[in-house]
Amino acid sequence: MNTFSLDAGVADFQEKVIDASRLAPVLVDFWAEWCAPCRTLKPVLEKLAAEYGGRFILAKVDSDQHQELAARYGVRGIPNVKAFVDGEMVDEFTGALPEAQIRAFIDSLLPSPAEPLRIAALEARARGEAEVAASLLADALQLDPANETVQLDLAEIRIDMGDMEAAQAILDTLEHQAKDISRVRTLQARLKLVNAGTGADPAALKASIDANANDLDARLQLANTQALAHDYRTALEQLLEIVRRDRKWQDEAARKTMLDLFTLLGGDPQHEDLVREFRIQLARTLN
Secondary structure (H helix, E strand, C coil), X not given: CCCCEEXXXXXXXXXXXXXXXXXXXXXXXXXXXXXHHHHHHHHHHHHHHHHHCCCXXXXXXXXXXXXXXXXXXXXXXXXXXXXXXXXXXXXXXXXCCCHHHHHHHHHHHCCCCCHHHHHHHHHHHHCCCHHHHHHHHHHHHHHCCCCHHHHHHHHHHHHHHCCHHHHHHHHHHHCCCCCCHHHHHHHHHHHHHHHHHCCCCHHHHHHHHHHCCCCHHHHHHHHHHHHHCCCHHHHHHHHHHHHHHCCCHHHHHHHHHHHHHHHHHCCCHHHHHHHHHHHHHHHHHHC
C-alpha cells in the first residue's frame, strides 16, 4: 500500500472519498476477498496510484464488510470502480480492465494542464485585456491541443476582438465533433449577429422604415444592429414584424434570425421569459 492508496468504509467514506474528491479525483474500488477479478485489478490500481503520485486517490472498499455503501452506490457486480470528483460520482467501470483502459479512464478525470492558463485568460478578459487573454489561451492549447473548452474560449475572445475569420475557423473545426454542441451553436449565433449587425446606421435604418414600412431589408439590418447592442426585445419585435409581413422573404431570413437569437439567449436565465414570449408569438404568427 502507498500514500495514495487507502482502505475506506462507512465510518470514513465522507472524509476519505467525498471530501477528498474536492482536492483530487478519488477512485473507489469495491472488491471482495473471494472475487478473482478483484485480485487481478487491485494491484494494477495500487501501482497506478503510486505512479500518478497523488493526482488521484485510490480508496478500496470491501463490499462484503460494507454492504451499506455497496447498496448506496448501486454496486451490482465486482470489481466495480466508481470515480468521484468534487464530491459527486461522475463515472465508473466494472470488471478487471486492461491497464491501458484504466489509464485512459483515470486520465479522463484529471484536470487539464492547460486549466491554470485558461483561468488566467478568463481573468484577463474580465479586465478587458482581450489580447492577453488570447495569448494565454494560445499557450494553453500548446499544452493541451484537443482541449475543447480552451478552443471555445478562444473563439469567444476572437469574436470580442473582431477577428471573425479566426473565430469561424475554430467553430468550423469543432462543429461536428464538439461535446458542448450547445456552446458551439451559441457562438455561431453570436458570430452571425456580429457579421450582420456591424457598421449599420440605426438612425438611417429607422428613417427608411418610417418612409416605407415594407422596407424589410432595413428592418432586418436594424434588428441585427439592435441585437448587437443587446436591445433584444426591440430586435425580436422587428423580426416578428418581417415574418408577419412576408414570412418567406429572403428564404425566411427573419424567422431564422429569430431562431439564432433564441439560441444566443437560451442559456441566460435573465432572458428565459423573453425567449418564451417570442417563441409563442412566432408560433402563433406562423400558424
